[in-house]
Amino acid sequence: MVKDNVIEKIIRKAKEHGCQVATDEYLSGHTTFKIGGPCKAFISINSIDCLNDLIEIADKENYPYFVLGKGSNLLFDDKGFNGVIFHLGSDFSKISLIDETTIKAEAGCSLINVCRFAYENGLGGLEFAFGIPGSVGGAVYMNAGAYGGEIKDVLVSAKVIYKGKISDINSNDMDLSYRHSIFQNNGSIITEAVFKLYKKDKSEIKSLMDDYLKRRKNKQPLEYPNGGSTFKRPAGQFAGKLIEDSGLRGFSVGNAEVSKKHCGFVINKGNATFEDVTALIERVQKTVMEKTGFFLECEVEVVRYKSDEVKH
Numbered sequence: 001m002v003k004d005n006v007i008e009k010i011i012r013k014a015k016e017h018g019c020q021v022a023t024d025e026y027l028s029g030h031t032t033f034k035i036g037g038p039c040k041a042f043i044s045i046n047s048i049d050c051l052n053d054l055i056e057i058a059d060k061e062n063y064p065y066f067v068l069g070k071g072s073n074l075l076f077d078d079k080g081f082n083g084v085i086f087h088l089g090s091d092f093s094k095i096s097l098i099d100e101t102t103i104k105a106e107a108g109c110s111l112i113n114v115c116r117f118a119y120e121n122g123l124g125g126l127e128f129a130f131g132i133p134g135s136v137g138g139a140v141y142m143n144a145g146a147y148g149g150e151i152k153d154v155l156v157s158a159k160v161i162y163k164g165k166i167s168d169i170n171s172n173d174m175d176l177s178y179r180h181s182i183f184q185n186n187g188s189i190i191t192e193a194v195f196k197l198y199k200k201d202k203s204e205i206k207s208l209m210d211d212y213l214k215r216r217k218n219k220q221p222l223e224y225p226n227g228g229s230t231f232k233r234p235a236g237q238f239a240g241k242l243i244e245d246s247g248l249r250g251f252s253v254g255n256a257e258v259s260k261k262h263c264g265f266v267i268n269k270g271n272a273t274f275e276d277v278t279a280l281i282e283r284v285q286k287t288v289m290e291k292t293g294f295f296l297e298c299e300v301e302v303v304r305y306k307s308d309e310v311k312h
């Protein structure tokens with residue numbers, strides 16, 4: 001059973017740190033899919049010390065928690081999350097220059113704002129990320145990438161909280177590969193990232209950023225809530241093409257649909273439920289396997305409700 005006295009302790013400590021706290025907050029308001037029921041408490045983290053203190057309590061009491069960035073790669077259950085959400089967002093989003101070509105950003109920064117900051121300082125290398133709607137923490141966790149670039153190409157190091165200790169970890173030690181990082185396996189929390197960029201003409205940076213954004217608007221179903229590419233690319237293939245070749249363009253379950261604009265995206269046509277989306281994902285996986293022999297691994301992370309939560 002989730003222990004109510006522990007959540008009270010966590011909330012008290014969060015308030016001591018001056019964090020915003022909401023109880024029974026619906027996660028549908030914090031995910032790009034616009035799906036997800038309530039959590040016990042939703043805490044907007046405002047410092048590394050605060051996060052460290054709250055995690056210490058949660059760990060000691062074995063209380064379930066989930067670290068949320070911009071919620072752009074997540075599908076939460078309609079029943080919600082039976083624990084506390086530590087939200088790393090605008091209250092934890094300082095960006096600064098360490099030297100002429102190096103940027104440090106707190107994990108709650110929007111990746112788009114980091115791209116803008118790089119542009120304003122005449123720094124190239126991050127253009128590929130302009131338009132990825134995640135946070136710095138989520139982008140490192142996922143090794144987010146687009147248009148031939150990946151976070152791995154520009155990341156130098158990150159500050160993390162791991163087993164109660166704050167430390168810096170070099171990007172070479174993060175096991176970064178296509179949509180993968182070591183953080184997906186070891187439960188570390190990323191609190192800050194350092195990016196190495198290079199001096200570049202501002203107009204060149206801008207025209208690349210504009211081009212990528214335009215391509216996104218033309219190709220992606222941004223007019224509907226979604227979680228980005230629903231599936232990872234199988235080696236040498238494109239998930240969207242396999243789905244299309246399997247005859248699933250526009251296929252729907254309830255209010256969830258394989259986007260007609262881009263088959264790699266499952267969209268929420270309006271009030272889609274968690275069950276609609278998960279059933280659609282399973283149908284797509286099964287059909288694509290039968291028709292093409294490829295398994296489509298989910299890129300979107302599905303977070304099912306557990307009445308007795310296991311810690312994230």
Ligand SMILES: Cc1cc2nc3c(=O)[nH]c(=O)nc-3n(C[C@H](O)[C@H](O)[C@H](O)COP(=O)(O)OP(=O)(O)OC[C@H]3O[C@@H](n4cnc5c(N)ncnc54)[C@H](O)[C@@H]3O)c2cc1C
Pocket residue numbers: 032066067068069070071072073074088107131132133134135136137138139140141142143144145146183188189190191220222226227228229301
């Ligand atoms: C329209 C659209 C387009 C997209 N385009 C792209 C694209 O081009 N390329 C791409 O790679 N992705 C893309 N995505 C997916 C998504 O934006 C990325 O995966 C992004 O990196 C997720 O960041 P987030 O802050 O939203 O993470 P969340 O969705 O909040 O969380 C995702 C996972 O990261 C973990 N996490 C978040 N922050 C931290 C932290 N500080 N420490 C430890 N763990 C953390 C969470 O616990 C969770 O497990 C797109 C999504 C949408 C909706």
